[in-house]
Amino acid sequence: MQVTTKSNLGAILADWLIRSHTKEIWSMTAKSGWHKGAYIMPDGSVIGVPQQPVLFNGGSAAANAYTVSGTTESWREQVARLANNNPFMMLGIATALAAPMIGIVGADGFGVHLYAQSTAGKTTTADIATSLYGKPDEQRLTWYGTALGIANKALAHNDGLLSLDEVGQGANPKHVHTSAYTLFNGKGKIQGAKEGGNHPLASWRTVAISTGEKDIPTFLMEAGIKINAGQLVRLLNIPMERAKTLHGAENGKAHADALKRGCREHHGAAGREWIGYLSSHHEEARQAYLEAQSRWSKLIPESYDRVSDRFAVLEAALMLGRVITGWKAQDCRDVLQYIFNVWMAEFGTGNKEFEQIVEQAVSFLNAHGMSRYAPLPYDERDLPIRDLAGYREKKGLHDNDPMIFYTLPATFKQEIAKGFNVDMFADTLVKSDILKKPASGRSYQGKTPRLKHLGGIQQRAYIMVLVPESDEEAWSSHVRAKTCCLCCLIFINCMNYNYFCF
Incomplete structure (x- = not known):
């Protein structure tokens, strides 16, 4: 075959195509994922039988990552077997199995963010997940x-798994904030075309597995950014735990090294077989999802319906995916119940946000209580205080007697409650006995004692009390009592399914 640049030959080719009277219509797409009943991998290979011929004309820098090494059987032996009975590693594989399934069952895209301060195996778990489809190192994004x-990146991984490693390493919190919403919203920006009108709106479905040393809300809060509740259920933040079932390995490091070696030498084949299975078992996938939805909706309170949907997708993927992993059905259900309870303990009861608010308030008082709060009674001979935050007053003569901080409204709203709704923040502090709300009225603001240096006037202020160290355990018990009711409800529901929550 020869290639020519002669422009007149284009007309000859067009004339030949018209005269050939071919009735075969081809479908062209620049997006990977499900198309016309078949699945197009990012490298352009087609899995399954399309309803009509498909031509992939897209391109992605990630295409080279989707190679095959070993077989499904070797991956099952060298990766899935070693991950079995380790909840977070099984969760990683569940996200990978769920990625091409959400488009079939009509579920929304979502993500799982695994976080831990130490080397708990976060990256290894993400590599286990991505090994289903290709080389882990080359699929790992940031x-x-x-x-x-x-x-x-999400568009290039449509109907696929997106691996995002180490949220805290150089990532801009503002970009992470908008990305976390955009990623699972599934739609890009509306962009105008220079010739008029708009470019077609980019859309995608994806399941992401993310890792980091901190949970996303804490990472953003430290930068003064408040994450909304909707983002918390789009990207489930789950504290990571080390693998405990080592399958004969001498220690945790040896187990992790064996898994890394397994992922490096055995990848890609299992994912292609899984997608091939899904391409001819759409109805089974939908039925598995509906059954899992029904089970989780009975298990979880209605207010958590979107979270139950995420776990239903993961369960359906694990249950159907046993044709690839070889795991037992009960193990698949049990591991997701365990993961759900870990998530619930951190985020499901409102515990996490409650703790973040209290920590933010107490940290401010610890940092500035002595330097920016003028002592009462105020002595005008004292040096003036820069950036006055309010006034402080010791109630009693003993070290364990409380210190009262009369905080000026501007300081409370702009600094202490930064990143949160002010009234919600204040209400949480009232419930934790850090903020004293006036007995009458709906306002959270009280008044200072009469300020002699200002002519005896009283100023409006948020009256805060720093909890003495000796009372910390009592306060912690108080917080636990306020947040355990929902956990108890979950426990009772779980017992109906013979699962244990704690």
Whole structure:
């Protein structure tokens, strides 16, 4: 075959195509994932039998990552077997199995963020997940970049797994904030075309597995960014635990090394077989999802319906995916119940936000209580205080007697409650006995004692009390009592399914 640049030959080719009277219509797409009943991998290979011929004309920098090494059987032996009975490693594989399934069952895209301060195996778990489809090292992406860049990555992984490693390493919190929403919203920005009108709106479905040393809300809060509740159920933040079932390995490191070696030498084949299975078992996938939805909706209170949907997808993927992993059905259900309870303990009861608010308030008082709060009674001979935050007053003569901080409204709203709704923040502090609300009225603001240096006037202030160290355990018990009711409800529901929550 020869290639020519002669322009007149284009007309000859067009004339030949018209005269050939071919009735075969081809479908062209630049997006990977499900198309016309078949699945197009990012490298352009087609899995399954399409309803009509498909031509992939897209391109992705990630295409080279989707190679095959070993077989499904070797992956099952060298990766899935070693991950079995380790909840977080099984969760990683569940996210990978769920990725091409959400488009079939009509579920929304979502993500799982695994976090831990130490080397608990976060990256190894993500590599186990990505090994299903190709080389883990080349599939591993980062949060470092713009929201548009993350959106482009999601588009390149449509109906697939997106692996984002180490949220805290160089990532811009503002970009992470917008990316976390954009990623699972499934739609890009509306962009105008220079010739008029708009470019077609980019859309995608993806399941992401993310890792980091901190949970996303804490990472953002430290930068003064408040994450909304909707984002928390789009990207489930789950504290990571080390693998405990080592399958004969001498220690945790040896187990992790064996898994890394397994992922490096055996990858890609299992994922292609899984997608091939899904391409001819759409109805079974939908039925598995509906059954899991029904089970989780009975198990979880209605207010957590979107979270139950995420776990239903993961369960359906694990149950059907046993044709690939070889795991037992009960193990698959039990591991997700365990993961759900871990998530519930951190985020499901409102515990996490409650703790973040209290920590933010107490940290401010610890940092500035002595330097920016003028002591009462105020002595005008004292040096003036820069950036006055309010006034402090010791109630009693003993060390364990409380210190009262009369905080000026501007300081409370702009600094202490930064990143939160002020009234919600204040209400949480009232419930934790850090903020004293006036007995009458709906306002959270009280008044200072009469300030002699200002002519005896009283100023409006948020009256805060720093909890003495000796009372910390009592306060912790108080917080636990306020947040355990929902956990008890979950426990009772779980017992109906013979699962244990704690």
